[in-house]
Amino acid sequence: MTDLTHHQPTPADPSPPADNHQPDAETGSGAIGSATESTATSSPAARRALLVASGAAFMSFLDLSVVNIAFPAITRDYPGTAPTTLTWVVSGYAVAFAALLTPAGQLADALGRGRVFLTALAGFALTSLLCALAPGADWLIAGRFLQGGTAAFLIPAGLGLVLSVTPPARIGVAMAAWTAAGGFAATVGPAVGGALVDWFGWRSVFIINVPIAALLLVAGLRLARGDQRQPHGLPDLFGTAATGLGIGAVVAAVTQGQQWGWGDWRTLACGLGGLALLASALWRSRSHPRPAIAVGLWRSHSYALVNAVAFVFGVTMFAWLLAGPLWLDAVWHYSVLESAGAMTVGAVASMVTAVLAGRAPVSWQRWLGVLGALMFAASTLYMSTDIWDATPALWKAWIPAGILGGGGIGLLITVLGTTAARSLPPQRFAAGVGMNLTARQSGGALGVAVLAAVFAAHPAQPLTAFHTLFAICAGIAVLAAVLTALPARTQEPIA
Template sequence: MTDVSPRPTAVRPDTTPLAARLALLVASGAAFMSFLDLSVVNIAFPAITRDYPGTAATTLTWVVSGYAVAFAALLTPAGRLADSLGRGRVFLAALAGFALTSLLCALAPGADWLIAGRLLQGGAAAFLIPAGLGLVLGATPPERIGAAMAAWTAAGGFAATVGPAVGGALVEWFGWRSVFVVNVPIAALLLLAGVRLIAGDRRHGDGLPDLVGTVATGLGIGAIVAAVTEGQQWGWVDWRTLTAGIGGAGLLAVALWRSRRHPRPAIAVGLWRSRSYALVNATAFVFGAAMFAWLLAGPLWLDGMWHYSVLKSAGAMTIGAIASMVTAVLAGRATADRQRLLGVLGAVMFAAATLYMSTGVWDATPALWQAWLPAGILGGGGIGLLITVLGTTAARSLPPQRFAAGVGMNVTARQSGGALGVALLAAVFAAHPGAPLTAFHTLFAVCAVIAVATAVLAAVPARAEEAGA
């Protein structure tokens, strides 16, 4: 099995301090933009549902899960394609694609167009991440790679922190379409700054990624998400639900089978030969389901149950985002032998927050300080601890030259679980029409159960071992 991470070349590209800073600046800006879109759309989602009253809420959740599905399916093959065609060229093309698809979302005349735009936008974002990481690794001297990766990772974390505030302000002042329009000038600036990166571009891949496996991965994840999302409406034993669920599982099985044999796999299964790394990704997948469902449920609760304005909702959501940033910094500074304990603690904190939110304390009466504040601190703080531990452990469980591939696959696992989590939210609400409080309590209870399962996985001792090639 060949490697899927950016590989060194016989002739290193420009590694002058200016080139390294430029690559880091542009790649971090792109990471900030792509991860920002995950959080701002959650804030905008209630407004989107009001603008498309004729579209079922379960269908509209594809605005969130469609981005996650495309991102997860294309992240690994995107890294391979960037190697083959040149990271700078792929990166700039992905930036342009992200700007165009953002504009498509902003101008969408109907829900179908918006969902299609989000699928394409998620695909463009999937190319931004590995190509950007490859540029940073190629332009940064070996002794500075650790610091550069920390800065790149911080950009994604900062996006999650400021996302609620930025999204709330944009929606309140300019409407939900503005959360997509704002990507266009940002991408244009990054494009102008990044043109110089092509000068040192090198093509050093050994072929294109497995197209059949890539398509099977995307369709498989999407079909399973569709079965969970629409199952309540279609009927759980309806032929459409069964076809989507069984067919999706079959397509994923085909993708995994091909990835074990193909020299340029769609899924980096070779990395899973490390028991530690496989366990980390399983944990990320399971937790992703609860985390994505919780993050989308928050704005829906504030809008539908407490009737908060968009700005007030954004302010409330910022509590958890800030708690996440603080605990992420603390977890990042912890020694390796304490990280597993912090990961378990993060999952337990999140479980406590969601279990608390499933009780009668949470009702239609607004209780920002008594209910939302403690839950936001616990839940957001738990996310910061666990996500940081998972990312750090993923990197440590693989050789340094496979860092980019390892982090990318960890993000893929989390995004795949997240797509299922959003589908779960849609299914729970479809099962309780006209009873939103019951639906919210049920969803939070399910999230608590998933978080407990995450804590169990995070507590399993890991072994330091290298994945096979």
């Protein structure tokens, strides 16, 4: 159950996969090619931009995978910190990423994509170092918030760079290659993370970002030269703040509700206040020229539906991905390397089904998405039964669940990406990627909070907590299947 949040030939992921049937930049129809297609006709600038942007995507998506693997070791290093508090190591990254993604793209346009991208690279390296050197849990959580914020700038600035220097006929190939970098990160994440944690400790999963970012910075220095700015003003700062604070407050209410009490004024204040802030951000985004949330894209009914599914499925997927290494560590007492090997099962299954879904006819896509959600629901429902107990059962329990769950993720995430790509014109694809990631990361932050709340409700009964969590995940996955099955209204893509 590796972290496929941002990922799969699609994840973290952690992004929607390139669409083998995405509308062509010139004709509005036809295939866009595959990631293996030659890029010999591209300019050196386009190849450099694609290489550096794909490297940054690989780094940020890999960081999500390895942090999930490192989480049990992190909890042991901070025994005085409540487990519910430590879940902010995962959800803090997701909250900052989701809140800043859209305004980050607007700032990249206004200030220069190359400059913003290189600055974000340096910031990602520095915040990774802060996480690695954190003397306490509070410092680590703060570092993860900052790291998520810098990652939010990396994605749209990097995609914008690629799209700005890539010939229109090659955009599909470039997007497939960029997406494949995330898929590769998700596939190798368990092995890399397990080896780093086992040999050097959990801090190494953050330190490894520093040399990678340094190499990308050197390779990308030319990208800032000749930067073109689009001085259309700053994004909606109030809406951005309201989005981040709103998501964070709702997550805090769910995370701490069991500890504070669900009727406690703090829980109610965070929950209701967070929803009010999110409502105000959405309201402002309807009319603001540079909104914090790209609600204008939702004029496409099929794209709006994709984002709804991404949010709902993000809840169950993030919870499942974090619960996997926790189960292996706390219940079956696997070593870090054993856990990494076990979690690779889901990653490989996801990669295989993602490739198959990407090659399937367009008419099959919606039902493949439904199948993927139901496969995930079956996996989590199976994990909620008494077959999953304190006795390790790799072949009887883990591998069937990993194949079902990982395979379901690969199918559904690929379908969501291809549907999103068909719903938007090519010039809005980067914005569409960002909005889809925002929906999934927001749902993911809520999913980690659900995990924390369930564990807090059963502090002395780990098996009960895990079984309850997996049952909840199954129910949410069924809801995602229902939403995926809904037919989109026939309409023209938005301008």
